[in-house]
Amino acid sequence: MSQAFRLKQAIEDAVIAGEFLPGDRLDEASLAERFGVSRTPIREALLQLGSEGFIDVRPRRGAIVSVPTPTRLFEMFETMAEIESACGRLAARRLTPENDAAMSAAHRACAVAAQAGDSEQYYADNRIFHEAIYRASCNGFLADQALALHKRLSAYRRIQLRARNRLLQSLQEHAGVLEAIRAGDEQLAATRLHDHVLAQGERFSDMVLGLAERQRTAAAGRAAAKSRAAE
Amino acid sequence: MSQAFRLKQAIEDAVIAGEFLPGDRLDEASLAERFGVSRTPIREALLQLGSEGFIDVRPRRGAIVSVPTPTRLFEMFETMAEIESACGRLAARRLTPENDAAMSAAHRACAVAAQAGDSEQYYADNRIFHEAIYRASCNGFLADQALALHKRLSAYRRIQLRARNRLLQSLQEHAGVLEAIRAGDEQLAATRLHDHVLAQGERFSDMVLGLAERQRTAAAGRAAAKSRAAE
DNA sequence: TATTGTCTTATTGCATACAATTCATATATT
């Protein structure tokens, strides 16, 4: 299991890093060769990632990086918004100096990245900031759940942070969240985090829906039977 | 994977049904013999259940049904409370006649079981009632997450539903929740569900802490080195 | 030209075998 655990992390990291994009096939033989092991530990790693929702393992049909429908994706962002706002509410209620320091430091790092317009760096620091909020809830289990979902959504978050002024807007929202938490205003912290996350989801949903529309239009030329078989 | 999926369900069901209690060992060979398969699909099922949090698969040390610490357990109930209240809020906002009917029917079934003092039946109907609320959120992903956590906590919920007057109290709380959702009062629905779930968690926590205290006292006689090695 | 059916090929699912590690028991030592 030691090997399988390493592999699970490695594959998960590759997905989060964007090396495998949603829809990409993850066939056991290639991965086995790439990591220099047999198919067995690869299979075990893939099955675990499947249980965590990162990938889709369809019986006898192999594993692919999950491709949620636009609806599902919106549901995931909405759920993320609810969980994050719960974290924010608890953080406002229970804030400790250590957690305050961690969040503030992450926020400053985000500011530097945003001012530099470095979206890759902001992407990384953004995750640290959000994780600091999760931890500040003083509920380790909730924090784990939040982080797991955050990771699952990372592929979609990354894309929409590319727009430069989105970085600065995101940063301002972070500042508002931080202010509310430090003021101990549970309700405000919850609302601001909820909106911050859901705004991302909505923006992304629009984008995906646009993309889906274009794909649909393009696919309209192809056979109806083919498209029916795909689903 | 077909076989492994069956086995995963079967083992999960056995855990939820209480056949395997928290702490019980799940060794691959016995399970393989029991289900008439080789160890491979058993391992695959166990690893998946591990990812879902039902069991603990410690490298090279086998799998056991998870035994959360009292702190962790409280965190899990608190998280459940937050997720359920989110479901309740959304349900109040989006209630459809179909979902209303499903919740009401489940509530009536709970009432019958509670009046009869049948805690096993109540346990089953209670799950249907809560699942109906999850579905009523009109967010399939959130509902899936809620149900997964609900299942994980089932072993602990079952125990504390044994007390007869707890059944009637639980039923009354259900009535209040249902009333708030049907009235479209998001805030009230969220609060009532939060309290309903957290009350369970607190009651259970007290029980577990009492239990842990007794165990700790009993264990005090044993060697300190042994207890150090266990962790 | 489009569609359907068959065949080939590639990939997954499971079983078995072996290697590596942990756990338990027994023995030796202080």
Added chain:
DNA sequence: AATATATGAATTGTATGCAATAAGACAATA
């Protein structure tokens, strides 16, 4: 007597092989 060590048994981790299924290619027919 208690602790430490060593040995053996049991269990897990990985590799390999074979069987079963699905994807793709190709040909035949409408």
